[in-house]
Amino acid sequence: MKLTEIQSCYIGPEISPEQFIPEHFFLFLIKGKINSYDGHRNYTMKPGDFCIVRKNRLARYNKEKDNDEFKKIVIIFDEVFLRSFFKKYQVSMETFLPKGAFIIPKKNELITHFINSLQPYYTESGAINEVFSELKREELLLILLQIKPSLSGLFFDFGIPGKIDLEEFMLQNYKFNVSTERFAYLTGRSLSAFKRDFKQIFNDTPGHWLVKKRLEEARFLLEKKHQRPNDIYLDLGFEDLSHFSFAFKKQFGNAPRDLVK
Template sequence: MKITEIKSCFVGPAISPEQFIAEHFFLFLAKGNMNGYDGNRHYTLKAGESCLVCKNRLARYNKVRDNGEFEKVVLLFDEAFLREFFRKYNPPLSAHTPKDAFIRLKKDTLIPAFLLSLEPYYTGSGSINPVFADVKREELLLILLQSDPSLSGILFDFGIPGRLDLEAFMQKNYKFHVSMERFAFLTGRSLSAFKRDFKKIFNETPNRWLIKRRLQEARFLIEEKRQRPTDIYLDLGFEDLSHFSFAFKKEFGVPARNL
């Protein structure tokens, strides 16, 4: 079986649909492309490439089909699995801990061989036989650490985010559609402390400030950059076009399409 013939497969617990990465996961693209953004950089992953998507990061990504096809392999490295792996193998920890959400992995002949080895375990549900799931995740992790030992400093960091500059963080990440609990966690605060500090800094509730900030950016993009509402509302953190259109008209008194 050729590497480009690999079918979509998912191994491990489910991934949250939020624009927040709660657990590390390995991603390989067999067909299509993927575009990602983490607030700092834009990333593109092409067919035949793989990356590690890192936890406790805000990120969004979208798939681009190739002739109508998009095939990926995802293996989730949740904390419980990683703690057990660390206890079993006690790998040396690297001091190098990149802040990027997407880490492109080096080309390694063992990765394609590993991916092909999953085929006998495929089930009809787009996963592999759960009896072998941890064994295969362990095998992949050994390959990744052998190829790039610096990944250990990322994968086996079980700490929680430290306290950050709230104003700078929110001005940088207001476009991401995540819960207040996630924003609080990422800035090193309890939810109550996050809301209290937010009120002191912005003199506004988090929900109201986020909507107003996103709408201000939307107006700038439409008036100054001549972009269409249909092209920007998702990137600005709105769930659907109707919600964006209603909020925009309520805030500015005119429909977005009329600017």
């Protein structure tokens, strides 16, 4: 079944585009391309692909336009909505095992039908009419639970992250540019407990260790993989190229560009 000519839309409460994902959301790509990374794997989405992005995870993505166009459908499953849905439909809980930030169910025509069904509800401003947006969120969630019942164990687990192996987590996620408070939360610790445990494991402060670890990775990519500074600094958690270059030269005595052959 082909997609009709539909616009981008965003249903649900606005969430920050930072690398920490505070709420579950459904993403369907209409036009363009998305490359994403969650610390475990790299993912590529093309038109017609869809996924669920999991809350309380770290992830980042970049988008590529097609003929100067990029279109997607984003539907937020925030906790308030999910609690209401859980109570209304008396959902039975199942175990959900995958750990990554991106959950990719098998393709199903029900999803395509759903995406096409949004077209009549667009307003002149390009948004979905608020009168119907909540109903469409419920419809989509019912479809997803029918396609993959174990998603109930993902969507309706309202607990906070439990205490996990800090060393393993940091070695896997040091490239993400989020605050120490976020790292503490995601490892199931208070900020003070996180700093104490971090010191015991790495014999360093989180801030100093993160910069050092990112710079060591940068040096490897420049020297061994022959990558360019402007292609790696964002992926290593630096906000801008000048900050990256300054920190690199301070650490190693050479500017990043000096290592590029």
